[in-house]
Amino acid sequence: xxxxxxxxxxxxxxxxxxxxxxxxxxxxxxxxxxxxxxxxxxxxxxxxxxxxxxxxxxxxxxxxxxxxxxxxxxxxxxxxxxxxxxxxxxxxxxxxxxxxxxxxxxxxxxxxxxxxxxxxxxxxxxxxxxxxxxxxxxxxxxxxxxxxxxxxxxxxxxxxxxxxxxxxxxxxxxxxxxxxxxxxxxxxxxxxxxxxxxxxxxxxxxxxxxxxxxxxxxxxxxxxxxxxxxxxxxxxxxxxxxxxxxxxxxxxxxxxxxxxxxxxxxxxxxxxxxxxxxxxxxxxxxxxxxxxxxxxxxxxxxxxxxxxxxxxxxxxxxxxxxxxxxxxxxxxxxxxxxxxxxxxxxxxx
Amino acid sequence: xxxxxxxxxxxxxxxxxxxxxxxxxxxxxxxxxxxxxxxxxxxxxxxxxxxxxxxxxxxxxxxxxxxxxxxxxxxxxxxxxxxxxxxxxxxxxxxxxxxxxxxxxxxxxxxxxxxxxxxxxxxxxxxxxxxxxxxxxxxxxxxxxxxxxxxxxxxxxxxxxxxxxxxxxxxxxxxxxxxxxxxxxxxxxxxxxxxxxxxxxxxxxxxxxxxxxxxxxxxxxxxxxxxxxxxxxxxxxxxxxxxxxxxxxxxxxxxxxxxxxxxxxxxxxxxxxxxxxxxxxxxxxxxxxxxxxxxxxxxxxxxxxxxxxxxxxxxxxxxxxxxxxxxxxxxxxxxxxxxxxxxxxxxxxxxxxxxxxxxxxxxxxxxxxxxxxxxxxxxxxxxxxxxxxxxxxxxxxxxxxxxxxxxxxxxxxxxxxxxxxxxxxxxxxxxxxxxxxxxxxxxxxxxxxxxxxxxxxxxxxxxxxxxxxxxxxxxxxxxxxxxxxxxxxxxxxxxxxxxxxxxxxxxxxxxxxxxxxxxxxxxxxxxxxxxxxxxxxxxxxxxxxxxxxxxxxxxxxxxxxxxxxxxxxxxxxxxxxxxx
Numbered sequence: 001x002x003x004x005x006x007x008x009x010x011x012x013x014x015x016x017x018x019x020x021x022x023x024x025x026x027x028x029x030x031x032x033x034x035x036x037x038x039x040x041x042x043x044x045x046x047x048x049x050x051x052x053x054x055x056x057x058x059x060x061x062x063x064x065x066x067x068x069x070x071x072x073x074x075x076x077x078x079x080x081x082x083x084x085x086x087x088x089x090x091x092x093x094x095x096x097x098x099x100x101x102x103x104x105x106x107x108x109x110x111x112x113x114x115x116x117x118x119x120x121x122x123x124x125x126x127x128x129x130x131x132x133x134x135x136x137x138x139x140x141x142x143x144x145x146x147x148x149x150x151x152x153x154x155x156x157x158x159x160x161x162x163x164x165x166x167x168x169x170x171x172x173x174x175x176x177x178x179x180x181x182x183x184x185x186x187x188x189x190x191x192x193x194x195x196x197x198x199x200x201x202x203x204x205x206x207x208x209x210x211x212x213x214x215x216x217x218x219x220x221x222x223x224x225x226x227x228x229x230x231x232x233x234x235x236x237x238x239x240x241x242x243x244x245x246x247x248x249x250x251x252x253x254x255x256x257x258x259x260x261x262x263x264x265x266x267x268x269x270x271x272x273x274x275x276x277x278x279x280x281x282x283x284x285x286x287x288x289x290x291x292x293x294x295x296x297x298x299x300x301x302x303x304x305x306x307x308x309x310x311x312x313x314x315x316x317x318x319x320x321x322x323x324x325x326x327x328x329x330x331x332x333x334x335x336x337x338x339x340x341x342x343x344x345x346x347x348x349x
Numbered sequence: 350x351x352x353x354x355x356x357x358x359x360x361x362x363x364x365x366x367x368x369x370x371x372x373x374x375x376x377x378x379x380x381x382x383x384x385x386x387x388x389x390x391x392x393x394x395x396x397x398x399x400x401x402x403x404x405x406x407x408x409x410x411x412x413x414x415x416x417x418x419x420x421x422x423x424x425x426x427x428x429x430x431x432x433x434x435x436x437x438x439x440x441x442x443x444x445x446x447x448x449x450x451x452x453x454x455x456x457x458x459x460x461x462x463x464x465x466x467x468x469x470x471x472x473x474x475x476x477x478x479x480x481x482x483x484x485x486x487x488x489x490x491x492x493x494x495x496x497x498x499x500x501x502x503x504x505x506x507x508x509x510x511x512x513x514x515x516x517x518x519x520x521x522x523x524x525x526x527x528x529x530x531x532x533x534x535x536x537x538x539x540x541x542x543x544x545x546x547x548x549x550x551x552x553x554x555x556x557x558x559x560x561x562x563x564x565x566x567x568x569x570x571x572x573x574x575x576x577x578x579x580x581x582x583x584x585x586x587x588x589x590x591x592x593x594x595x596x597x598x599x600x601x602x603x604x605x606x607x608x609x610x611x612x613x614x615x616x617x618x619x620x621x622x623x624x625x626x627x628x629x630x631x632x633x634x635x636x637x638x639x640x641x642x643x644x645x646x647x648x649x650x651x652x653x654x655x656x657x658x659x660x661x662x663x664x665x666x667x668x669x670x671x672x673x674x675x676x677x678x679x680x681x682x683x684x685x686x687x688x689x690x691x692x693x694x695x696x697x698x699x700x701x702x703x704x705x706x707x708x709x710x711x712x713x714x715x716x717x718x719x720x721x722x723x724x725x726x727x728x729x730x731x732x733x734x735x736x737x738x739x740x741x742x743x744x745x746x747x748x749x750x751x752x753x754x755x756x757x758x759x760x761x762x763x764x765x766x767x768x769x770x771x772x773x774x775x776x777x778x779x780x781x782x783x784x785x786x787x788x789x790x791x792x793x794x795x796x797x798x799x800x801x802x803x804x805x806x807x808x809x810x811x812x813x814x815x816x817x818x819x820x821x822x823x824x825x826x827x828x829x830x831x832x833x834x835x836x837x838x839x840x841x842x843x844x845x846x847x848x849x850x851x852x853x854x855x856x857x858x859x860x861x862x863x864x865x866x867x868x869x870x871x872x873x874x875x876x877x878x879x880x881x882x883x884x885x886x887x888x889x890x891x892x893x894x895x896x897x898x899x900x901x902x903x904x905x906x907x908x909x910x911x912x913x914x915x916x917x918x919x920x921x922x923x924x925x926x927x928x929x
Contacts, residue, residue, distance in 0.1 A: 076541050101543050
């Protein structure tokens with residue numbers, strides 16, 4: 001698998017004064033793949049893009065493209081495209097001049113530049129915008145121009161830094177789908193930096209989840225969601241049903257002892273752990289082997305599902321049920337069943 | 350009902366206009382009497398027919414090769430000075446705009462000092478460093494046992510250029526550096542990822558985006574160099590004559606007022622052309638930019654390339670900004686050569702003699718006054734200038750800030766800036782022509798000099814008052830009015846306390862400008878009432894170690910006072926509205 005990797009990032013360290021922005025980051029990207037780089041702000045994801053683009057030099061580590069180190073290549077010879085947060089459109093050039101800039105730098109013929117600009121504008125559905133002043137464009141239009149500008153020189157690698165950052169929510173959905181289509185059509189290797197997990201999951205083949213300059217998890221969106229590798233990842237994904245417990249081994253399985261009872265898991269754990277109860281893995285029938293009894297703290301209809309907050313011994317746990325169930329009343333007693341194989345994730349301390 | 354509404358609307362409009370006119374009355378009267386009337390007199394004299402020739406002095410001058418030569422020299426020394434200033438200032442601006450390093454605030458503070466330093470002080474400082482009796486020459490004479498000073502600096506073109514660079518680098522550092530520091534670094538990074546190397550990125554992205562600020566700074570520097578007086582008169586010596594210096598010579602030495610008037614007119618014409626050129630160009634080049642706060646645009650010195658660059662630039666700026674001033678102060682406390690008439694060799698060492706001599710009345714010339722008297726005279730003039738400048742500056746600034754949309758204000762706003770573009774010598778000449786005979790004879794009035802200084806200070810005073818007056822929310826005034834305060838009471842109880850700091854800044858500006866003003870003063874000051882700069886000029890132009898030492902001592906005092914003032918102004922300035 002790694003033999004097909006076109007981009008390899010190996011043990012990158014980068015420090016800015018007191019702050020360790022990148023603290024040993026490594027991962028591989030395959031040709032044609034879209035990799036999302038996800039994490040809270042300040043986790044080092046934008047710095048990583050700067051390093052790959054050649055705009056920052058790492059203190060340590062290696063960046064390989066097609067098996068060769070590119071650290072000594074200046075940014076203008078790497079042939080990578082970078083679309084900046086807030087777009088960084090050149091304010092003294094119109095739309096066509098912005099898009100043509102990269103083509104001019106590569107010494108392309110005038111007529112060819114013209115054709116390429118037209119094609120790029122068509123690609124982002126902005127035909128006819130050539131002469132427009134970039135300062136008068138709307139946020140969505142600016143974003144498309146920025147995308148067209150970074151795509152026009154046909155980069156080997158496209159990097160997008162929070163591309164949806166300044167676009168409002170409704171427009172974002174549509175632009176994401178369009179972007180995904182364009183990237184798939186071009187079969188372009190892409191790094192997509194965002195702090196928004198929905199965005200990362202929707203567009204990426206694989207996601208690098210970063211925290212404090214380190215990679216927490218690198219996997220497909222589905223596997224990250226179903227098997228968060230750490231408590232940080234679980235929290236970052238928005239899981240809140242976390243219980244402190246003590247694990248003890250019992251043959252092939254471990255038993256986790258918590259305030260809310262004992263739960264078995266098919267793995268070897270020992271000592272203090274944190275237990276995650278998935279919100280979507282409980283049923284309302286009282287027939288299962290592992291049951292939780294409590295009172296309804298809050299219940300709300302959310303369209304496709306009904307979300308219920310259950311209060312058990314001062315813990316509040318959140319569970320989602322199909323919205324076909326009758327809406328529980330606040331304060332009413334409630335009993336749910338969980339299947340330990342599906343519902344539980346264990347994080348050792 | 351309808352009629353009542355109409356009446357009250359008309360009434361309030363009328364009362365507003367009346368209020369506005371009342372505010373403008375005093376400033377406009379002052380400007381008319383002491384700015385427009387003298388300028389008008391210069392104009393009249395230039396076009397007047399002389400007794401002998403058929404054409405007026407203007408046409409005579411236009412045909413004279415002598416005048417053409419002066420215009421030519423004025424122009425190219427200014428151009429050369431501006432280019433040199435850019436050569437030093439642009440890399441300096443880049444350093445201050447893009448990098449974070451220890452000692453940066455020191456350089457920024459130091460760079461402010463030349464801005465208010467009187468020209469005579471700068472001239473004296475370069476004398477102390479590079480003049481025939483300056484540190485460098487004395488050191489070289491001592492070292493190699495020479496008989497004549499090896500460095501010829503004073504009375505050369507180089508002296509003029511270096512002093513201009515010393516003066517104006519600040520403008521480039523401030524205007525371009527400020528703009529540059531807010532420029533989004535992602536724009537150049539984007540160009541880099543699109544395949545542009547460093548040089549092409551600079552040429553195609555950075556330079557076009559900086560163009561408005563570079564052009565604005567260059568034109569301002571050019572204007573200052575074009576109308577530079579003290580530097581060329583004192584450091585350039587008699588060999589070099591610009592329009593400004595020639596106006597002075599024609600007035601003071603040759604009493605040829607018509608020719609002086611013509612030269613003033615020529616100079617006014619050129620400054621006007623440059624100003625119009627500047628306004629048009631900067632309007633065309635300005636781009637809407639998304640300006641970024643400093644913390645997004647600045648980085649530390651991380652790699653060796655940036656460290657070497659910063660090391661060179663910091664050294665250059667520090668030497669340029671401090672070497673002359675340190676040389677001046679140090680030389681004023683050091684005895685290195687015997688006094689005139691004193692034959693025995695002296696032992697070099699520290700001395701307070703030059704300062705002690707300031708209080709001694711030694712010379713026997715008719716119009717001689719001891720330097721301490723000049724200090725007292727200067728302080729008196731400066732205080733009078735503060736009073737006058739605030740007296741006309743406050744109502745003008747108040748009118749500008751309260752009725753910002755009134756057409757009258759839109760017209761008057763640039764008008765009150767006009768004295769800024771008029772050279773000091775021209776102002777002085779105007780006073781000599783217009784105000785020394787009826788109907789307005791101020792020849793013997795002690796107010797003549799404070800009035801001239803007020804004209805020079807007026808634009809600065811208004812400009813430092815308006816932003817903080819504008820920042821007072823109208824609601825505060827309305828609330829006070831609803832609580833029963835009359836307009837005068839509102840001003841006293843709301844505006845005045847809130848703009849206290851700005852008033853202090855304006856007063857300090859007026860005080861400092863008055864203390865250092867040379868161009869107008871040297872023309873109109875009566876010999877028995879000289880100011881500090883005039884006395885310094887007299888000492889520098891006279892031979893003798895004692896005269897030289899006293900010039901340096903007086904200059905040092907003036908330098909300390911003005912440098913302290915500008916640093917105080919910077920501290921007090923209204924926390925940079927509009928700045929990040």
